[in-house]
Each structure stands twice: as structure tokens, then as C-alpha cells.
Amino acid sequence: MAMDASEETLRRAMADKQAAVDFQGNTVRDLKVSGAAKADIDAAVEALNALKLEKSSIEKQLQAAITGGSRAGSLSRDAFRQAVGNTLERRLFYIPSFKIYRGVAGLYDYGPPGCAVKANVLAFWRQHFVLEENMLEVDCPCVTPEVVLKASGHVDKFTDLMVKDEKTGTCYRADHLLKDFCKDKLEKDLSMPAEKAAELKNILAVLDEFSAEELGAKIKEYGITAPETKNPLSDPYPFNLMFQTSIGPSGLISGFMRPETAQGIFVNFKDLYYFNGNKLPFAAAQIGQAFRNEISPRQGLLRVREFTLAEIEHFVDPEDKSHPKFIDVAHLEFLMFPRKEQTSGQSAKRMCIGDAVSEGIVNNQTLGYFIARVYLFLTQLGIDKERLRFRQHLANEMAHYAADCWDAEIECSYGWIECVGIADRSAYDLRAHSEKSGVSLVAQEKFSEPKEVEKLVIAPTKKELGLAFKANQKNVLEALEAMDEKEAMEMKSALESQGEVEFHVCTLGKAVTIKKNMVTISKETKKEYQRVFTPSVIEPSFGIGRIIYCLYEHSFYTRPSKAGDEQLNVFRFPSLVAPIKCTVFPLVQNQQYEQIAKQISLSLTAAGISHKIDITGTSIGKRYARTDELGVPLAITVDSTSSVTIRERDSKDQIRVSIEAVASVVKEVTDGSSTWTDVMWRFPTHTNASTDE
Amino acid sequence: MAMDASEETLRRAMADKQAAVDFQGNTVRDLKVSGAAKADIDAAVEALNALKLEKSSIEKQLQAAITGGSRAGSLSRDAFRQAVGNTLERRLFYIPSFKIYRGVAGLYDYGPPGCAVKANVLAFWRQHFVLEENMLEVDCPCVTPEVVLKASGHVDKFTDLMVKDEKTGTCYRADHLLKDFCKDKLEKDLSMPAEKAAELKNILAVLDEFSAEELGAKIKEYGITAPETKNPLSDPYPFNLMFQTSIGPSGLISGFMRPETAQGIFVNFKDLYYFNGNKLPFAAAQIGQAFRNEISPRQGLLRVREFTLAEIEHFVDPEDKSHPKFIDVAHLEFLMFPRKEQTSGQSAKRMCIGDAVSEGIVNNQTLGYFIARVYLFLTQLGIDKERLRFRQHLANEMAHYAADCWDAEIECSYGWIECVGIADRSAYDLRAHSEKSGVSLVAQEKFSEPKEVEKLVIAPTKKELGLAFKANQKNVLEALEAMDEKEAMEMKSALESQGEVEFHVCTLGKAVTIKKNMVTISKETKKEYQRVFTPSVIEPSFGIGRIIYCLYEHSFYTRPSKAGDEQLNVFRFPSLVAPIKCTVFPLVQNQQYEQIAKQISLSLTAAGISHKIDITGTSIGKRYARTDELGVPLAITVDSTSSVTIRERDSKDQIRVSIEAVASVVKEVTDGSSTWTDVMWRFPTHTNASTDE
The missing domain is CATH 3.30.40.230 (Herpes Virus-1)
Structure with a gap:
């Protein structure tokens, strides 16, 4: 985050100009005090004013440079955020939780349309990841005993x-x-x-x-x-940051509300590996609530104390992180922001994910595959691909064990927001739980033929150790057995050349003398039939609430009403996301039209299309405005007894369709098998002013 | 729960027989002690043995009566539960949470098939209730500040x-x-x-x-x-029973993990009523986690410390609890267990819900409508309708404010288990939150013409009160204004007849003398344009985990393998619930068949059918057994390059279908548009022994 060149130049110019103003000010004062000629004083004042004018001009430029454009830009960003926020809150996309009790910072409810959007996003997530990739989904409790989060490091470091x-x-x-x-x-x-x-x-x-x-x-x-x-x-x-509680009536079992869903998957690794036929790679997934007791939540819906996470843990052989389906996504191009570009002050650049992996910018194919799948997921939801980038973690941002880590960042009025983290966490988590639980969380690779391997064998002579070290013999024995290959081979050669060697036993806090008869060190060739290893894990982790909030901002726009006297709000949600797919309006309140509306409603239900009938007597324009504000893609106006009008939200185009055909037309447009343009060709356009806005 | 007639008779017979045995025992002893003739002693001993034999026979009958059938029945119930439990745990329908750390009582994970079943049950719930009934779904946090649960009564009484x-x-x-x-x-x-x-x-x-x-x-x-x-x-x-925590860093805001989801709906009543166009009735719904810190959880998956609830709060005018769609369900008949039948020792009886409402057994149409909708929901999931009953709460079971309450109870190996509660809670919850928050949670009914109503007017004369009561005048004034109609009219007549009256002011803890000039009490006729009232709420509340567990028991059966050497486990889930809809098996491991399996898999994905390919080389019989144990309805065996075999789980019938048609056949059977019997007629039956079990 180096200072922008022009900003630095301007800051220097500003400081220089300030110094010049101060100097000239003194000059004027001196001239006045010394009773100089009026003409001289006037000239000096004129020069001072000119300098002040120049300073003010630089000041304006600097201000513009700092706010990244113009003051007006910054103001309109706030105004935009407010306009989105007002619409979202007024139409109950969200509600500050426990509002009648003046709420609690960082807790929000999803109201009816927000709840529908969330359900749609999660259903698509399940389709796009769990079903298409054959993942093993699990569902674990939020209440988690301390021991699990001690092992994961959360008790000490979260x-x-x-x-x-x-x-x-x-x-x-x-x-x-x-x-x-x-x-x-x-x-x-x-x-x-x-x-x-x-x-x-x-x-x-x-x-x-x-x-x-x-x-x-x-x-x-x-x-x-x-x-x-x-x-x-x-x-x-x-x-x-964890919410603490205690489990059971005694108060003795300390527990926490989980800060992430991932740990529930790690502790089940053994069962899931078995369920998958003891084969790698495989992925497990979980959708659920997570909790962070933020110190002072800010940024509205982006930093909250309880949120829905959707996490994937893809377990893979650390020696083979290739992915069979990488070829299907290798051609995809999108904005990437690698480490090098960040540290050298450049900006994100469009890259092909295939190149990023082959050039070693992205650590491996599996990581690259998930980056591409996340790109597809987010853009299909309606995230603007120009305001989505994948930013690589800098070396100092990553945990020491992580092999590589990329965040999907989405730009909104709060700046670039991390919405999905995609990390290669190596074997860290499984090792941590293996150690703490004593249950070995490993995978086996059976060799097609046994392999010959050289193995280090350290054989201490217990009797000699007992004679020499008495009560300390156990510590010495364990220290000898714990030597790595390098240490052991050095001891072996030292014992052979000198007969004895000084050896530091850390559990005793001192060195002891090891003699040749106390230990035999050798290398043996053994046949191995399988390789046992701790799998690496690649973890895409989705903050569902953040994605939804960014989606709201990217989908929101305003347009003037027909009379031009007010701005109307629209969410241009794709059908996939829209809270309902269409509304049905009888043009006027009469029994015949309401009957037809009910008949259409039945055929829509049969076709599995979520919709709502609006039989209020308000003008059709007002009803369109209301449905646009909820992001409903299509509106059906019942304005005759044989055919109806279907109106598309963003183009405001209208077509006439027979009552029998209406459900199937709505279905093909909203399930994506046809576009609106496709069906526009097939049906007469409707231009009756009475149903216009 | 009166004692069963035959059990009581047997207990009496048993006690009598025991007394007879004791008496005869004493007789024998006396005879021996008194040195009676051997023949007499032998006769007495013989009589004693006969009595003991009779006692033992009664004992057996009594034991059978107590265990509700036979000892063997009780044993087989345990064995059945164990068989279901073993299958569920081995196939990861569920996993004891944090198993590698020896688990925590009352916490369970859903493994992959369990998670899919749960997702299917919830999706159907959303379809059956939220969408079909146009409910307003909300999604509130689990972390709840104390004030909310103080108002609801949970802090004091849960x-x-x-x-x-x-x-x-x-x-x-x-x-x-x-x-x-x-x-x-x-x-x-x-x-x-x-x-x-x-x-x-x-x-x-x-x-x-x-x-x-x-x-x-x-x-x-x-x-x-x-x-x-x-x-x-x-x-x-x-x-x-609530898990306690604190919110924020100061530790000053006490909070709990919600014990139910309902409160989140009540506190949002005002916004939701507005969202619904200020119209009653409407229903709000919520699916989410709830938490109960059970003292010592027993009964496995039925009594857990964290569980998914799905709750509906249907808000209705207390003066009109009719339901426009009741007529659609009035004909439904199912097992009901009204209060009267319970207290008079009868058993549940088949009733028509229309009759139950018209006879006043069920309090109102809306309650009856939901009972019927719950019946349809549960039986469509696969709950056996012979083991499902609706039991009315006894007067002492219900909260004092409740108008009526029915539990959907499902019989499983643990007995009759409450899985859904359907309660008419009157105005209790909204009133409680109104009082605590100071925000009025009411509805208005606008009259088409203004109504004339008589209103009590109490007008204290402040000046006189001030002169008479000085510092206490405020307490007296408030007490006067708080009088109800009866008290006020009594005071009015007392003042008119006697000129003054003793009046107890509870905030002062004493009586004061009120004189005629201190207060004017009258009745005025006013025009009212609307009625303001607190809506009643009818609450169907679903324990999703309990329903799923009962579903597992009702769906489970075993059948002998073809060789007859072992029992195979089957879950007869309806397609709606099955974790995946079909499996695809290449008959033998060869590239051609695997290619076709992949092609079929693509067409199934395109049709939106969840499925899995099993390319392990194990025998087709073993693979069928494996898929039956997961309750997968259909299996496709790839045994030629032109057509394949589709096999149905329960009948084990097989048909031959062309590769092109297979996805659409699977779709129509699993989405319910055709039955298996329907399609059996249209395709040739397959009897090739090689694919048989």
C-alpha cells in the first residue's frame, strides 16, 4: 500500500507552498513594521495572495487525490449506501434484531424477502458445490466443547x-x-x-x-x-472473540459457540474418509451458523456477531494436488491480484487461471480449480465481475503452515470486502486434532508393489543407560529415540570415531555423555506396502451474509418514475436469486380478473414457481414499483379474460400471452432455459398505455 | 393413565396368592414343629407347591401385562431400535459429535445421508407451509439478549x-x-x-x-x-435449561442461546404486520437452531441439547378464528386422542377433523386446519398413519393462557413421542412483549361505518387532590384513573349517595378518603372508527430431528439376502425424503460401461436428480444392498451399451430402459408424477440372473 505518486507529489508541493506563504506573510509584516513604501507593501501583499491562491488549488487537488476521485464521488458513495440501506430495511430484506428492545449491535434478522434470497443463495451453493462436486455434507452443532477449540488454536489465538x-x-x-x-x-x-x-x-x-x-x-x-x-x-x-458458555448442569464442561464450521468437519475426518471408501481426494462441506463476539461491530451487515458460513474442506494427497476437472475451468479469465502486484504498487490484472497455475502464481491445480468455481458461483449470483477480484495473501498475512491463500474480494461502498477465503492449509488442522485427541487422522496409499525404503533404526541399550543414568534413564532414552536422521547419523559417526559424545537432553535441561555401548544406530532396508500420510486440506470458506450484502449493492439502481417526479428503486436480481419469481396483478378489482389471477396462481404453483398475488386496488404503476423494489423479475397483469400481460423488470418490455401459456413462459424465463429476448420474439408486444407506468 | 383393568385384577390375584402361599408356608412349618403325621405334612407341602405354581403362572401373566404384550415383544423392540441405530451410525446418517474427543452427551452431527434427508425434509416443509400458505419467513439470530427471554418467561420458568x-x-x-x-x-x-x-x-x-x-x-x-x-x-x-453467555466485550449484557425460534417472530410482529399490508390473518415462519442445556440427556436422538426447530406463528383476530381453506381438509380422518378419551381411560380414535371442530373438540377452524396440514406433512414424509395420533393437552398440561393445544405424537421404540405441538396461545406472547418493550403490538380493524360505543370517563380534579393529599396526590390520581368499570361505577354511586368514600391506593399501601369534588365519573357515548386489539397466535412447532428419527424407525425393515445367510437392511424412504434419488452401477469394471454411466450421470444432473455413481468392483448384489441401506429408491445398472436396467428398492422389480429415456423415467418416478407401477407397464421387465441379488 505504497503512497500514490501523485498524492506524494501534491503533499510535497503543498508543504512547499505553505512554507512560501508563511515566508511571504512575514515579508509583508516586516515591510509594514519598517514603514516601507505603500507600493512595495501592495506588491508584497499581491504576491502573498497569489501564493495563497496557488496553495488552495493544490489543496483541492490533494483532497481529490486522497478521496480517490472527487469529494462528490465520496459523498455519492455514502448517499448510494444510504439509498440501498433504506430500501433494504423498508422492504424488510433485513431488520435490526430485537428492534423493539432497541436492538443489539451486530445482530440482524433476515425479513421475508431477505430470507428468500438467502435460501436461494444457499440452494445454489448446494447445487454448485455439494451436488456437482459430490461433496459429503455434514451438519454439526454450534455448541462446541473447549477441547476441540483448544486443539484448533481458537482458545489461545482467536x-x-x-x-x-x-x-x-x-x-x-x-x-x-x-x-x-x-x-x-x-x-x-x-x-x-x-x-x-x-x-x-x-x-x-x-x-x-x-x-x-x-x-x-x-x-x-x-x-x-x-x-x-x-x-x-x-x-x-x-x-x-468466542461466545463462551458451559455445557451440562455442573458448570464444569466449558464450551463455546463455534467461530467457524470447519472444525466439525476435521474431527469427523476418519468417518468421512471411510464413508468415501478410504479414497482421496474428497471434499466435505457444511453450511451453518458461526459466532464472533465482536468488540464493537461496525460496517452494518458486513461485520456481525452471528452469521451463516458455508465451508468446504477438500482433502488431498499433499504429493498430488492436481485436479481432474481443472481443464474445464482453465480458460476462465478474471481479475487477480497476486502478491507481486500488491507489493510493487500495481493494481489487480485480468489473468487466465490456467496461466496463473502453470506460472506458479497459484500454488496448485486444486486451489486454482476452486478459485475458478468461486468465480463462477459469485458471478452467476449476480456479482459484477468488474468489482470482483482474487487477492493473494501476502507472506505476513498467512498462517505459517499455509501453502497459499486467496481471498475473493468484492467491491462495495465500504471498499474491497473479503467474502470468500480459499486457503491451502496443508496438514495443519488434521495434525492438531490427531495430537490433541490421540486418534490418528491419516490416509493410506496402498502400493501396487511393495517398495524398498531405507529406515533409520535407533536401538538404545536399556541396561547400560540404567547403570549410567539411574533415575534419569527414561529421559535419556526418549531423547535418543526422538533424534532425527541428521542428528542420529552425526552421533553414529562421533561414537565410531571418539567412542563417546556429549548429548543435550532437553527434558533434563543438561547434556549427558553417551558412550558407544549405550546405543546402536543403523539404517535398514525395509519393504513397505503402503504410504501413510496426513492429507492436505484446501478450504474455500464463504461468508454468506457478506456475499448477499454485496449482491444487494451490485443489483441496486434507481430510475425516474414516468411522471419524472420521483426516483424508483430496482434490484436487478437474476431469477436464481430473486425472492419470488413473479407477481400477479388483476388490473382492476373485479371478481372475474381475481378468478383468473387465482387460476394463474395455481398453474404457477404446479410449475414450482414462487409468486405472489397483489389484489390491492392501487395503480398498476405503483404495484410495478413495489415489485421492482423487491427485485421480482416478471409481473403478470390480468387485463382481459383470454390473455395477460407479462412485464420484465429491467427493460419494462411487455408481451401478451394466453392464460394457458403463461406459467410455462414464466418458467422457461426464470429457470434460465430461455432469455427474455428469446420469448420477446415469440409473443406480441404489449403497448397499452393503461398498464404502463 | 388409569391402571389397566386386567393388570389390576392380576395384581390383586398376585397379592392374594402371595398371602395364600405365606399362610400355607406357616401351616407347613407349624405342622413340622408340632410333630404332625407325615401324611398330613406331605399333603400340606403338596398344597403349598400347588399354590406356588399358581402364583408363578399369575406372575408370568402380570409381567406380560406390564410390558404391554410379552417379554419377547419388549426384547424385540430393543433389538429393533439397536438394528436401526447400528445402520444409521454405520452409514453416517448421524455421528455422535466430537467423537474423537469421546463426544458430549446430547450432541449429534448429521453425516452425509442424514444431512441430505434433513435438507429434503426442510425443503418440503418450506414448500408445504411457507410457500403454499404464503407465510412470511424470517431468520433471526440464536444469540438473544436477556430482556427478550425475560419478557417471554424463559428466564424465570424454563x-x-x-x-x-x-x-x-x-x-x-x-x-x-x-x-x-x-x-x-x-x-x-x-x-x-x-x-x-x-x-x-x-x-x-x-x-x-x-x-x-x-x-x-x-x-x-x-x-x-x-x-x-x-x-x-x-x-x-x-x-x-438455557445456555447462558454474555454479549460484547464488557460482560455486562447477559444473553442466552435461544430455547425456541418463536420469540424472534413475536418481537418482529409490528414490521411483519405492516409488510402484510396491515391485514390479518397472516403467518410468519422460522427454521433454525434452538438450544436446551438438558440436565442429563437420554433417549439418543430424541432428547438433545441442540436441535432444529421449524415454527409457525399464525396471527389471527381472536373474534374470528375461521379459516378459508378449512373446507379443503375437513374430510380428512386420522387418529385423535381428545382430553375426554384420555381421562376416561379410552384410547385414541379415528375422527374426521371437520367433525372434531364442529363438535367443539378442537377449539377452532384455524387450529383444526393446522392439525390437518401437519397430518398431511408427516404422512407425505413417510410417517405411518397408524402410528401417528393427535393428543389434546389435558387442562393441567396447558399454560393458563392457552385456548387449546394438540401434540402430534409418533409412536416409535421409545413409545409415543411428541414431535409437533400445535397450540392456540391466545394473545399471551404479544402482550408480554408489548408490556416489557413499551412498543404496542396490536392490530386494527377499520369499521366500514363508525360505531357508537359507551366509554367510561374518569376525570380527577387535580386541584382538590393536591390540596387534600399534597405529596401523595400523584399516587391517588393514578389509582383513580386505573379503576376498571365496575370499581368506578361503584365509586360513582357511593359518592352520589354518601358524598365520600374510602379508597385503597395500593402504591401508598393504605386507604384514603375520596370526596365528591375530587373526581367526576361518567359514561360517554363516543364514535369509534376502528377496533384495536392484540391478535391471538396459533403456533405449530416442529421438532425436525424427532420427526426424522421417527421416520427412520418407520422406514426401516430387514429382509433375507438371496442366499438367505444374512439379513439386509432397507429404508423405504419416499423419494421426497431419500438422500439421493438413484445410483448408477456399471455391471463390470470396463471403460465402455463407465463411459455410459458418466453419460447417464450428466443427463440425471441436467434433470436435477441427485445421484451417485458406484464404480467399485464389488458384486452387483452387494451394491444393491449398500444402496438399499441408504434408502435410495432406484438403481440403474449399466449392463449393455444400448439399454440399462432400472431396479426399484422395495419390490426389487427391474425394467429395461434405453439410455436416452433413463433420466426422464427416473425423474417421473422420483418427482411423483408417475408411480413405479405406472412405468412397469411401459417397459419390458428384466429378469437376467446376472444382475440379480
Whole structure:
């Protein structure tokens, strides 16, 4: 996140100009004090004003550079977010949870249309991933005993750094306060030296990596205080983000609400591997609630305390991460943002996933395959492909065990938001649970013919060790057996040449002398019939709520009403996602039309098309506006007893279709077997003004 | 739960016979002691043995009567449960959660086939209820702040009574211990007096209503101790069954994991009513996780600590609970178990729901409509209609505010299990949240013409009250205004006749004297344009996991293998529920057949049919057995390059179908548009022994 060249230039110019203004100001003052000639003073004032004008011009350019375009752009981004948010809340796509009790930060309900959108997104996820890829779906509880999350590392490391207002006790995320401080300073203090600006920009870039001490030092250095009260802040300290509870009546079994669904899959590896006929690769999947007790949730629907995750754990032989179906997606091109482009200040670029894998930018075929499948999933939902990029984690962002990691980031009014993480986590998770549980979570590869392998054999002589080390003999014995090949072979040659060797036993905290008669070290050739190994896991993890929110923003637009007196809201959801597929309106309130509407409704139900009848007497224009605001693709207006009008949401085109044909036309358009343009050719266009908006 | 007539007779006969045996035993002893003649002694012993034989015969009959059939029946019920359970666990329909860490009681995962069954059941629920009834679906968080569950009564009353082993601290449900004691005693102590047996039976019947004191007294009276240690037990005390947690970093906001999904709907009533165009009736629905921290979970999958609920809240005008679609279901007949039949010791009887409503057995049409819809839902899933009954709550089972309540109970190896509750909860929940939140949760009925109504008007004279009561005037004023019509009219006449009256002000804790000049009480006629009221709510609540478990038991059967050497397991799931709809087997491992299997797989995917290819080389019989055990309705065997065999699971009938037609045949059978018998007529039957089991 290097400072933009033009911004840096402008900051330098700004600082220079400020210095020039200050200097010229002094000059004017000096001239006045020394009683110089009026003409000289006037000339100096004129020069000062000219400098001020130049400064103001640079200031404007700088401001524009900082806000990434123009002030107006930034304002309209906020206005856009507000317009989407208002529509979503008014039409109950979502509702702040427990609203009548003034709500709880970070908890939201899905109202009826939101709930339908979510169900559609999840059904498509299941179709696109679980069914098409033959994944093994599981469904595990949210309540999780501590031991599982101790093994996974969440008990010790799933924390954010927190500071407290020392007087009121209000809690803040330490990194958020520092981030806000830097952003605010950069936006408002335009005449700060370019070096200072670069320092703040650098902090924003590396903020996520700061330790508690580093964060605390910066907060002190910049004199950051509690936002509301301006009180001093405590030192930062880690706060675990899991909701804690206890299981059973005794209060003795500590448990947590799961922070992710993945652990439920890992602990079932053995059964699932068996279920899959003891064959690799295979993938397991889970859709379910996850919980994070955020310190102070911000960003509305994007950072919440309870959310739906859909996670895949694809288990694969670490020595063979090829994917048989990679060839089907290798040609796909989309925006990728590899590590190199990020660190060299370039931007995301369009790449072919086949090339990205063959050039080694993406670590392996399986990872590449999932990146491509995620691309297809998101764009088919209606995510704008120009505002979707795959960003590779920088080395410092990745866990030490991860082989490679890419985030699907979607641009919305909050910036680029991580919505799907696709990580090659190597063998970390299965090893962690193997160790903690004592149950071996491994796979076997049977060789078609036995293989000859050289094996290190360390054979301590117990009797000699007992005589030499008495009570410590067990520690020495275990340390000898734990030597790796290099250590053992070095000891062997030392014993052969010198007869004895100093050997550090870490469990004793000291070195002992090992003599030749105490241990035999050799290499033996053995026949092996199978290879036993811990599978690697490739994990695509989907934040369903974030995807849905970005989809709302990408689908939203406004257009003027026919009279031009107001802006109407539209969600251009694909049929796949739309909460219902069509509405049925009798043009006027009369029994005959309502009867036909009911008849059409029955045929739509029989065809499996979700729909709603609107028999309110409001104008057809108002009813269209209402259905557009819910993103319903088609509206059927009953305006005669033989045929009806079907109107498409975005084009507002209308066609006339017989009552018998209407369900099948709606079906073929909404299930994707025909496009609207296809059916437009087959039916007469309708232009009757009475049903127009 | 009156004692069964024959059991009571047998218990009396048993007690009589025992007395006769004891008497005769004494007689024998006396004869021996008094040195009576050998012939006399022999005769007495013979009589004693005859009595013992008779006693033993009665004992056997009694034992049979208690276990509801025969000992063998009881044993086979256990064996059946074990057989189902083994199959379910071996084929990963479910997995004890966190198994590698030795699990947690009451937590289970759904493995791949279980997960698919659950998804199918939920999809059908959404179709049958949400879509067909135009319900408003919502999706609320599990984490719930305390205030909401305080209002609903869960914080104070969602408890079970618990006792602790006084030495080890182990916790038990007090009612379970008493229940176990009574059952055990009744089964094993066959010679107990019939009165004693009746007492224990009565306890079993009224156990659920016992207070902590009553339970404690019985536990003391019977000397019940901790089951494992025989240590004494503490007095029973209430244990709240909600998982507690805290929300946010401060630890100050107490929260719980919701014990039901209903509250999320109630708190959103106002928005949902508006969304529905301010019209009643309407229903809202929610599917989601619920949590109960059971004291000591038993009964496997039936009593768990986390489970999926699907709940409907149907809001209706309390003055009009008719239902426009009741006529569509009024003819349905099924087993009902009304209050009267239960208390008079009769059994459930087949009734027509139309009659049950018109005879007033079921409180209203809407309740009756939902009972019928639940019947259709459960039987279409595959629940045996002979083992499904609707049991009305007894007066003492129902909450005081409930108008009527029926449970759909399904019989399985654990007995009759409550799987769906259908309750008319009147206005209780909305009123509770109105009061606690201060937000009015009501509906309006606009009158077509204004109505004249008489209204009570209480107008206190503030000045006089101030002079008379000084600092207490506010309390007096509020107490006057809070009078109901009866109180006010009594005061009015007292003031008119006596000029003053004693008036108790509860907020002051004393009576004050009210004089005529302090308050004017009158009745005025007003015009009203609308009626404002709190809607009643009718709540069908589905325990999805329990329904699924009962479905497993009702669908399971075994049949001998072809060789007759083993029993094969089959789940006769309807296609609607089956985890996948068909399997595809190449008869032998060869590339040509595998290619055709893939081609068929593509056409099945295109038709939206979930399926799996099994290319393992095992015998076709074994592969059929494997697919039967998962309840897959159809299996396609690829045994030629032009046509294939389709085999139906339960009949084992096979037909030959061309490769082109296979997907459409499978589709029409599995989506229910044709039956297997229908298609059997259209295609040649296949009898080739090679593909037989």
C-alpha cells in the first residue's frame, strides 16, 4: 500500500507552498513594521495572495487525490449506501434484531424477502458445490466443547486487541482507533509533511500485524484518546472473540459457540474418509451458523456477531494436488491480484487461471480449480465481475503452515470486502486434532508393489543407560529415540570415531555423555506396502451474509418514475436469486380478473414457481414499483379474460400471452432455459398505455 | 393413565396368592414343629407347591401385562431400535459429535445421508407451509439478549428440577429418578399390593405437575438415592435449561442461546404486520437452531441439547378464528386422542377433523386446519398413519393462557413421542412483549361505518387532590384513573349517595378518603372508527430431528439376502425424503460401461436428480444392498451399451430402459408424477440372473 505518486507529489508541493506563504506573510509584516513604501507593501501583499491562491488549488487537488476521485464521488458513495440501506430495511430484506428492545449491535434478522434470497443463495451453493462436486455434507452443532477449540488454536489465538476507556470502561478495538486516527489525519491535515503522511500510510498498511506492544506505543505516541469522552485509554490486551458458555448442569464442561464450521468437519475426518471408501481426494462441506463476539461491530451487515458460513474442506494427497476437472475451468479469465502486484504498487490484472497455475502464481491445480468455481458461483449470483477480484495473501498475512491463500474480494461502498477465503492449509488442522485427541487422522496409499525404503533404526541399550543414568534413564532414552536422521547419523559417526559424545537432553535441561555401548544406530532396508500420510486440506470458506450484502449493492439502481417526479428503486436480481419469481396483478378489482389471477396462481404453483398475488386496488404503476423494489423479475397483469400481460423488470418490455401459456413462459424465463429476448420474439408486444407506468 | 383393568385384577390375584402361599408356608412349618403325621405334612407341602405354581403362572401373566404384550415383544423392540441405530451410525446418517474427543452427551452431527434427508425434509416443509400458505419467513439470530427471554418467561420458568448426589456432585433430573423408581418397582415387585401399584401408577401420571417440594417429599419417602453411588440426594431445585453467555466485550449484557425460534417472530410482529399490508390473518415462519442445556440427556436422538426447530406463528383476530381453506381438509380422518378419551381411560380414535371442530373438540377452524396440514406433512414424509395420533393437552398440561393445544405424537421404540405441538396461545406472547418493550403490538380493524360505543370517563380534579393529599396526590390520581368499570361505577354511586368514600391506593399501601369534588365519573357515548386489539397466535412447532428419527424407525425393515445367510437392511424412504434419488452401477469394471454411466450421470444432473455413481468392483448384489441401506429408491445398472436396467428398492422389480429415456423415467418416478407401477407397464421387465441379488 505504497503512497500514490501523485498524492506524494501534491503533499510535497503543498508543504512547499505553505512554507512560501508563511515566508511571504512575514515579508509583508516586516515591510509594514519598517514603514516601507505603500507600493512595495501592495506588491508584497499581491504576491502573498497569489501564493495563497496557488496553495488552495493544490489543496483541492490533494483532497481529490486522497478521496480517490472527487469529494462528490465520496459523498455519492455514502448517499448510494444510504439509498440501498433504506430500501433494504423498508422492504424488510433485513431488520435490526430485537428492534423493539432497541436492538443489539451486530445482530440482524433476515425479513421475508431477505430470507428468500438467502435460501436461494444457499440452494445454489448446494447445487454448485455439494451436488456437482459430490461433496459429503455434514451438519454439526454450534455448541462446541473447549477441547476441540483448544486443539484448533481458537482458545489461545482467536483474539482482537482491545483498549478500555480508563474512566467509563467502554471497550474499543485498538487497531480501529489507530486506523481512524491515521485516516482522519491524512484526510484533514493537508499541509502535513509528506514524510509524516508516508508514515501514517505505512501504519495503515501494516496495522494488522502490530503486536499489543506496538499498537500501545503508537496510541501513546499519537496521544489517541477515547472517541466520545477523550479519556485516556488502557494498554491494548487480547480479547477472545468466542461466545463462551458451559455445557451440562455442573458448570464444569466449558464450551463455546463455534467461530467457524470447519472444525466439525476435521474431527469427523476418519468417518468421512471411510464413508468415501478410504479414497482421496474428497471434499466435505457444511453450511451453518458461526459466532464472533465482536468488540464493537461496525460496517452494518458486513461485520456481525452471528452469521451463516458455508465451508468446504477438500482433502488431498499433499504429493498430488492436481485436479481432474481443472481443464474445464482453465480458460476462465478474471481479475487477480497476486502478491507481486500488491507489493510493487500495481493494481489487480485480468489473468487466465490456467496461466496463473502453470506460472506458479497459484500454488496448485486444486486451489486454482476452486478459485475458478468461486468465480463462477459469485458471478452467476449476480456479482459484477468488474468489482470482483482474487487477492493473494501476502507472506505476513498467512498462517505459517499455509501453502497459499486467496481471498475473493468484492467491491462495495465500504471498499474491497473479503467474502470468500480459499486457503491451502496443508496438514495443519488434521495434525492438531490427531495430537490433541490421540486418534490418528491419516490416509493410506496402498502400493501396487511393495517398495524398498531405507529406515533409520535407533536401538538404545536399556541396561547400560540404567547403570549410567539411574533415575534419569527414561529421559535419556526418549531423547535418543526422538533424534532425527541428521542428528542420529552425526552421533553414529562421533561414537565410531571418539567412542563417546556429549548429548543435550532437553527434558533434563543438561547434556549427558553417551558412550558407544549405550546405543546402536543403523539404517535398514525395509519393504513397505503402503504410504501413510496426513492429507492436505484446501478450504474455500464463504461468508454468506457478506456475499448477499454485496449482491444487494451490485443489483441496486434507481430510475425516474414516468411522471419524472420521483426516483424508483430496482434490484436487478437474476431469477436464481430473486425472492419470488413473479407477481400477479388483476388490473382492476373485479371478481372475474381475481378468478383468473387465482387460476394463474395455481398453474404457477404446479410449475414450482414462487409468486405472489397483489389484489390491492392501487395503480398498476405503483404495484410495478413495489415489485421492482423487491427485485421480482416478471409481473403478470390480468387485463382481459383470454390473455395477460407479462412485464420484465429491467427493460419494462411487455408481451401478451394466453392464460394457458403463461406459467410455462414464466418458467422457461426464470429457470434460465430461455432469455427474455428469446420469448420477446415469440409473443406480441404489449403497448397499452393503461398498464404502463 | 388409569391402571389397566386386567393388570389390576392380576395384581390383586398376585397379592392374594402371595398371602395364600405365606399362610400355607406357616401351616407347613407349624405342622413340622408340632410333630404332625407325615401324611398330613406331605399333603400340606403338596398344597403349598400347588399354590406356588399358581402364583408363578399369575406372575408370568402380570409381567406380560406390564410390558404391554410379552417379554419377547419388549426384547424385540430393543433389538429393533439397536438394528436401526447400528445402520444409521454405520452409514453416517448421524455421528455422535466430537467423537474423537469421546463426544458430549446430547450432541449429534448429521453425516452425509442424514444431512441430505434433513435438507429434503426442510425443503418440503418450506414448500408445504411457507410457500403454499404464503407465510412470511424470517431468520433471526440464536444469540438473544436477556430482556427478550425475560419478557417471554424463559428466564424465570424454563427450568427442570434437579437433584445432586450430595457427595460427588453429579446432577440428575429429579422427575427422571422418581419415574425410574416407580417403573422399576412396578416391573420387578410383582407381589406388591394393588393399592401400592395404583399409587405408583398415579405418580407416573401426574409426575410432570409435581412441585419441587412434592418431588422432594416422594424422593425422601421412597428412599431414592443416586443411581451409581447410592449416596443421598439433595432437595430438588430448579435449573434453567438455557445456555447462558454474555454479549460484547464488557460482560455486562447477559444473553442466552435461544430455547425456541418463536420469540424472534413475536418481537418482529409490528414490521411483519405492516409488510402484510396491515391485514390479518397472516403467518410468519422460522427454521433454525434452538438450544436446551438438558440436565442429563437420554433417549439418543430424541432428547438433545441442540436441535432444529421449524415454527409457525399464525396471527389471527381472536373474534374470528375461521379459516378459508378449512373446507379443503375437513374430510380428512386420522387418529385423535381428545382430553375426554384420555381421562376416561379410552384410547385414541379415528375422527374426521371437520367433525372434531364442529363438535367443539378442537377449539377452532384455524387450529383444526393446522392439525390437518401437519397430518398431511408427516404422512407425505413417510410417517405411518397408524402410528401417528393427535393428543389434546389435558387442562393441567396447558399454560393458563392457552385456548387449546394438540401434540402430534409418533409412536416409535421409545413409545409415543411428541414431535409437533400445535397450540392456540391466545394473545399471551404479544402482550408480554408489548408490556416489557413499551412498543404496542396490536392490530386494527377499520369499521366500514363508525360505531357508537359507551366509554367510561374518569376525570380527577387535580386541584382538590393536591390540596387534600399534597405529596401523595400523584399516587391517588393514578389509582383513580386505573379503576376498571365496575370499581368506578361503584365509586360513582357511593359518592352520589354518601358524598365520600374510602379508597385503597395500593402504591401508598393504605386507604384514603375520596370526596365528591375530587373526581367526576361518567359514561360517554363516543364514535369509534376502528377496533384495536392484540391478535391471538396459533403456533405449530416442529421438532425436525424427532420427526426424522421417527421416520427412520418407520422406514426401516430387514429382509433375507438371496442366499438367505444374512439379513439386509432397507429404508423405504419416499423419494421426497431419500438422500439421493438413484445410483448408477456399471455391471463390470470396463471403460465402455463407465463411459455410459458418466453419460447417464450428466443427463440425471441436467434433470436435477441427485445421484451417485458406484464404480467399485464389488458384486452387483452387494451394491444393491449398500444402496438399499441408504434408502435410495432406484438403481440403474449399466449392463449393455444400448439399454440399462432400472431396479426399484422395495419390490426389487427391474425394467429395461434405453439410455436416452433413463433420466426422464427416473425423474417421473422420483418427482411423483408417475408411480413405479405406472412405468412397469411401459417397459419390458428384466429378469437376467446376472444382475440379480
